Amino acid sequence: MRRHMIVPVPAVVVSAVLVLAACGSPSSDEDGGVRTPPPATASGTAGTGGGTGGTGGTAEPGEPRAVATGLEVPWAVAFLPGGDALVTERDSARLMRVTRSGEKKAVGEVPGVEPGGEGGLMGVAVSPGYSDDKLVYLYFTAASDNRVVRASYDGGELGSPEPVVTGIPKAGNHNGGRIAFGPDKMLYIATGDAGDSDLSQDRDSLGGKILRVTPDGKPAPDNPFGNRTWTYGHRNVQGLAWDDEDRMYATEFGQNRFDEINLIERGNNYGWPEVEGEGDREGFTNPLLTWTTDEASPSGLAYADGSLWAAALRGERLWQVPVDDGKAGRPVARFDSGFGRIRAVAEAPGGSLWFATSNKDGRGDPGPDDDRIMNVPLG
Template structure:
């Protein structure tokens, strides 16, 4: 999801469609909004969402429905021709979507077992797709979560082959996002599988961001010589790289704080010892936090100086301007207009976003958001 993007022409700042004061509260940030226990030590938000939008940065300027009738679209990535492939979590289907809204089901992925938050989740298209016709998926199987590769020759979806297995599965906290980084390696988010101590176990695959080769091996330069790239995550679901190659990740908190993290190799992001800002040696604090009621984040995309974060329970699109390795004031758009937002992609030319919802079988949509 790091597709190469052209810089867009920036116009005068746009009035905020929705401005919100950060709220605290005891609602859980699992995607089904059900309680999961008492929160650990937490911290205050790193910024208010109340200021005027920043000038001279691309912002959302309008939203329109591109395609309707979906069933829980989850992962997505761009093909070289500017169309996209999507997964559907519960149907196990891979679906092709063109910029004019034409939708074609390519087929189903074998060995997928849906249950709770599990199923067919992330999708990443090989950087060399034009030659190798390969795509990668993250899915729940009978006994684990796994990463597998397939081929699509334009007609047939086949060649299914698991490349990394044994990631613990659960009804909740499966992670599941896949994306190729600028370095050509495959990154994956994994949740703690409802077993929080796993996030602090450096040898476990759960509660982590993983970095692997296309063969499923630990990528060269990984901090521990394993697939683990960073640890201490509860349920990260968004991955995006900015123009300087910095990796950002959005993460579902428990009862109080959701997070946006700047990911560094080998760093520990605190879960379950901390939710939100920790302020303790050995743990890396988030760059931004939100109450679970206003976020419960999923997908993340970067375009022209800003991150865009899809919110499930918050039912809004967060625009987060970047100032180098720091963040400006987040702004919320389209609150309650299209329901729960799952995945956001920045178009390859950087002029728009494709935002998919997560509202239920047959009732989901993909929207195009024009950037100005």
């Protein structure tokens, strides 16, 4: 798959930017790279260049409104059938329930979580059969690994977790952590390479992958390699989303130059560590979109209203990326002042987005109300 250039940029300009990015950016999970297509500039909700290169319009979102404040590093948001949300707090290991009216309460502290660095209590997903099975799924860093567990939750206290997938490599960073049920009702798990890039190309390792498993944690039917691996060659995936045609997308942290959004397809190799960003090399899949270091560090990802919405940590904004038939239009930066680092974003019932700040994670500048969950009207 080739990356789609919407706005042509002279090669000499691209080369100059590449050199500057490579020389000026230290290696860390907060790094990005050269972007394509070039983003429009938008401050707050006022887009100033919503051109999309033929992929449809970029409808402007409404003004964000605070749903909940005073959270401790909220990492992921998943909605229950009634419209309330379950929110993980990375460092406290608490699972919070947040109502649409803004009430919040802890429903349990997840046992076995060992926060440290970028690890802790991370992803959360609600079973597609929740009305019957009352199960929720959680991804966290334990003493010896990252793992996915599930526990009963009937609206009261969280039940005792049982393992679903264990043995995912852990480290101080590159822990992945996003989980989501796809349209096929299989569980998708985003993992990082845990600082060992060789794991990403090892299809039998759980590190540097997007895994696809049954709700019980077994390799899903029709997986390409007969194990849990769905795609490989990833560095650190932290966002998963599907569009209206069930195409899958993922955000990924680069090393020195390139942060990415990828169109995820069965069995594909996304290049790390042989390729960072676009490589045009046989056997590797190019990104759909890349960003510069200071614009991105993309974590959570959602699809709503014809666009992907990518939460940017170092970039301190929410990126709106119109997509059509698996092609990306021109990104627009939203809410790039007044919110700081944005970690999670999710489509909420009723036609809006919720996004969560991450200013208490040790890399931000928290305000008196942080961390916050904001509600953004769409349409």
